[in-house]
Amino acid sequence: MADILARYDILGAFWLTIQLAAWSAVGSLILGTIVAVLRVSPVRVFQVIGTAYVNTFRNTPLTLLMVFSILGLTYILGLQLSADVSTNAFLWAIIVLSVYHAAFVCEALRSGVNTIPAGQAEAARSIGLTFNQSLTEVLLPQAFRGAIAPLGSTLIALIKNTTVAAVIGAAEAAGLMAEIVENETGGLLIALIFAGGFVLLTLPLGVLLTSLSQKLAVKR
């Protein structure tokens, strides 16, 4: 057992998982916010674009997007992001994870907006606040607080979904586990180590986000 730990860089693989998750979280938050703005905008064309984005990426398997990014986009359409094969896989994994989870970020933000009763907006307008004032002083603060819980579920799902990058050979945790259980005996302990790693990554985050969302919840 000890020599397996010595020969394989398990911490390194988890570090790559964390990097993947962090970059994709930032990417999906930016992209998801843009899509959410499109989806809640009063312009019908923008709404259609936002809805089409969400329906497309929410209903496509992440695995398919991952495989397509390498076998389709890199090899056939020549969209190579880096000459180095593993760097290329890493960069594509970040893009695919961002694009996929942006759909869920959009829905999380939108559900945050949906928690606001219409009376709040009407009250803001009736006391004479301008559009910008009512947005920044009344509506968005409530929307963000209502969106914490769904955004938290999305972040946790994203951390777990980084494992799908193993499909295109990014050397993160799931890829390394597949390699170890393939070559070594004593698989159960290996599986427990990796499973424990993910429990460690996601469970405290879940507790933190849950308490945060309850603490910041708007009492109605």
Place this chain on the structure above:
Amino acid sequence: MSAQAVLFDAPGPKARLRHNILAVVGVIGIAVILYFVVVKMGQAQQLQPSLWTPFLTPQAWLSYLIPGVIGTFGASVVSVFLAGIFGLVFGMGRLSHNRVIRMISGAVVEVFRSIPVLLMMIFAFTYFSRNGVFRTDLNPFMAVVTALTLYNGSVIAELVRSGVYALPKGQSEAGLSIGLTPGQTLRQIQLPQALVAMLPALLGQLVVVIKDSALGYQITYLDLLNWSKTLGSAYGNVVPAYLVAAALFIGLNWAMTKLAGWVEARLKRTHHVAGPITTTVPNIVQGSAEPGPAVVTDVTDVESGRL
């Protein structure tokens, strides 16, 4: 309540003009993006008719795509069925009045929700094939079903729990007051209503299962994704094959979402449930001692909790 009604006032003439200009900008933007996609595909010679005509022949469908859809659906339906049983057992366990049973069920559910499905799948596959648990050709299928059952069973256990909690308190009080034991109240009064109430969420979960069954690609399970890869090599049209597979997945899942919405609307109309209809997995995620309120929203929000 739609987001637009909350965020925006009814537009006046100036705002309407601005909206129209923005609409034109949006259409132009999409046209530009589509143009670049088409140009790029053209440069890579992916728009040649010979790459797309195979999809008009029965052979591509009979030999590749339909077996793929059957593979995906087979694993998904079996997994959802088993996950339903798993979820019912552990969901009831979490509601048990026995502290030990409650804690064990809670630990099982939290752990299997935290482990990525792909890890479980790879491990189950290696374990099954090393130890010859099933016939060799059944191993990938069983590994996919095992992983999907454990993960989605845990999610369904949470659904059962939040479904029971969402019922009005009077339901359990009425049960207890006519002399039923707490266990009888749970089984005969609360669960039947909770299960009906969570039907839309259960159908929504089927979409997650269908998407996750594509992870079987990694352990050589012959699902739609894997068959599309084979199709791509057979006809030399990798890009079109994946695009068609994606369209099939989107169509399949979209139909499931619509079905969930229809079931929800029907349940709301028929009033068989005292409490609200659960449409998504509760958003209060992991590690919470108390379940969050069941997320009850309009049909268009069926999605938000689903990953």
